[in-house]
Amino acid sequence: MILVLISPRQAGLPFAQWLPEEAGRLVAVTAAGVWAGPGFTDVVTVADYTDDDAVLTAAREAGRRHRPRAVVALAEADVERAALLRREWGLPGLDTTAAAAYRDKVLMKQYARTAGMSVPAFAPVTDVRGITDFMADHPGRVVVKPRGGSGSTGVHVLDAPGQADALAGQVTHGAWEVEEFVEGALHHVDVFRVAGAAVAAVASRYTGAGCLTHWDDAPLGSRNLDPADPLHERLVAETWHLIDALPSPGTVCAHAEFFVTGEGRIVLCEVAARIGGGPIPAMLRHVLGTDPRELWARVECGLPVALDTVRDHARTAPRAAFCGIPPRRGRVLSLPEPPPGAQDFVLGTHVGDDWSEERYRLRKSGDFLATWVVTDPDPAALEGRLEATAELVGAGFGWADSDEHVPAAAGGGAR
Incomplete structure (x- = not known):
């Protein structure tokens, strides 16, 4: 069973x-x-x-x-x-020691720092005093987040120590972390290793502020880097360094995130022992030639997988990008059509879907109303298609205040 x-x-x-x-x-x-x-x-x-x-x-x-x-x-x-x-x-499979290291944002950074990797200054905190003490020692912006959180929930960016007081009711109820804010472009690297042998490693760059773009109701996108790009090689090498720094088993998949600063320094954000969420599996399917969730489910069950085929496809795959439209505060009034040239278009909402105050406040970075993938061998063309489709889909949504009446005939578009 x-x-x-x-x-x-x-x-x-x-x-x-x-x-x-x-x-x-x-x-x-x-x-x-x-x-x-x-x-x-x-x-x-x-x-x-x-x-x-x-x-x-x-x-x-x-x-x-x-x-x-x-x-x-x-x-x-x-x-x-x-x-x-x-x-x-x-x-068999990921054990409790490894799972803890991949889930706990403090523990994973301790492992990485011990291995000589670049990590932001960080500290565990259980109260506001811990945050303000850290900010006194590390002037500048900081990030406060749950040690075991996901989807950017519970993340706060503070500019001054006085802002920490607003978190008093949260940080006293669980394990939290504070770390210095890193200025840089956020990248993700998705890797797969079976019985100690690398199967694939795909480095990609998020658009804008990465997983915090939903704070501004902005689309989130990501595009994979050319394997010949030196940055791709550096990010992949850093990810395998991280996998080896953690108590990882020989068979593991991971979704790692790194900041790349203006000076080119690669700094760990965090890593998870799972496949990336949201539209990432759809994008990776174009790169790997198979759904990464299917690949990993079969590996976990000890079933045969054509790993060499996956390796070959990843080496010769087209450039791919995903995009996702986050919710806004209010109710969905109308729906968009799939944009020309988009693949894997998924609409995850309906007319009348209400993102009221509390639901909107608790939204995660992976809460998308629509997602899709675009492909193009030319990086500049891929970038253009990503931006054009995001504009089309975003404009196709109609919104009303939560207390406004939504006409029954307002629907339409793709479902």
């Missing part, structure tokens, strides 16, 4: 199609009301998927009934859960 942990953001993924050899032996744990997808023999649900104890209890109950031989987990929230279950059941 294969146990699959399915967070709501992975709802409906075709695991049965990706793992046909396991037909009749797939069991899912997911949230109540979430469609796990076709092909599961048993689906166990929990009322609140953010509740670690509830998810683990459900998984253990499923394990007693079905005796799993592998645990598959694609979401950040499930990295440590899956590692704990593997340890309890004696299964």
